Amino acid sequence: xxxxxxxxxxxxxxxxxxxxxxxxxxxxxxxxxxxxxxxxxxxxxxxxxxxxxxxxxxxxxxxxxxxxxxxxxxxxxxxxxxxxxxxx
Amino acid sequence: xxxxxxxxxxxxxxxxxxxxxxxxxxxxxxxxxxxxxxxxxxxxxxxxxxxxxxxxx
Numbered sequence: 249x250x251x252x253x254x255x256x257x258x259x260x261x262x263x264x265x266x267x268x269x270x271x272x273x274x275x276x277x278x279x280x281x282x283x284x285x286x287x288x289x290x291x292x293x294x295x296x297x298x299x300x301x302x303x304x305x306x307x308x309x310x311x312x313x314x315x316x317x318x319x320x321x322x323x324x325x326x327x328x329x330x331x332x333x334x335x336x
Numbered sequence: 337x338x339x340x341x342x343x344x345x346x347x348x349x350x351x352x353x354x355x356x357x358x359x360x361x362x363x364x365x366x367x368x369x370x371x372x373x374x375x376x377x378x379x380x381x382x383x384x385x386x387x388x389x390x391x392x393x
Contacts, residue, residue, distance in 0.1 A: 265369040272378035280360070289365060 259304050263311070266297045 252258040273290040280286060305315035309328035316325040343350065343358075350356060363379045366372035375383045 265373045268373045269365075269369050269378050272372070276360070276363070276379070283362075285362075 256308050259300065259307070263297065263300050263304060266293055266300060269293045270297055 252261045270290065270293050273286060273293065277283065277286055277290060301311055301315050302318075304311060306318065309324045310316035313325065343356070360379070360381070363381060365378050366375070366380060369378075372378040375385075377383050
């Protein structure tokens with residue numbers, strides 16, 4: 249069981265799990281491109297992942313550039329603490 | 337549902353002394369993503385932890 253101290257870590261844990269599932273499904277689909285059931289799973293999890301990343305970006309700041317928009321007032325991408333600064 | 341090559345159908349096209357990896361077909365996925373994440377694979381049939389001695393089927 250993964251231990252998550254606060255909401256931010258819990259969201260990051262969930263993002264890690266879903267992105268892992270997306271990567272593993274991608275590897276499977278690379279060799280089984282006509283498996284429609286696997287494509288359905290992939291579509292579901294990739295949409296879920298994008299939504300979770302947007303939610304995390306709104307709350308704590310963008311994880312990657314594709315979610316760095318939406319902050320008209322401030323350029324959060326460069327101003328938020330970096331991962332190795334012990335925040336996330 | 338998926339028309340993957342079956343070994344039996346193509347026995348004559350598999351020369352001797354060659355290694356073949358069985359094709360993954362209609363796999364089931366871990367329902368619990370955390371279980372898959374902690375096991376390093378989304379597919380229970382590919383979860384083969386190293387036990388230091390024998391192989392896990």
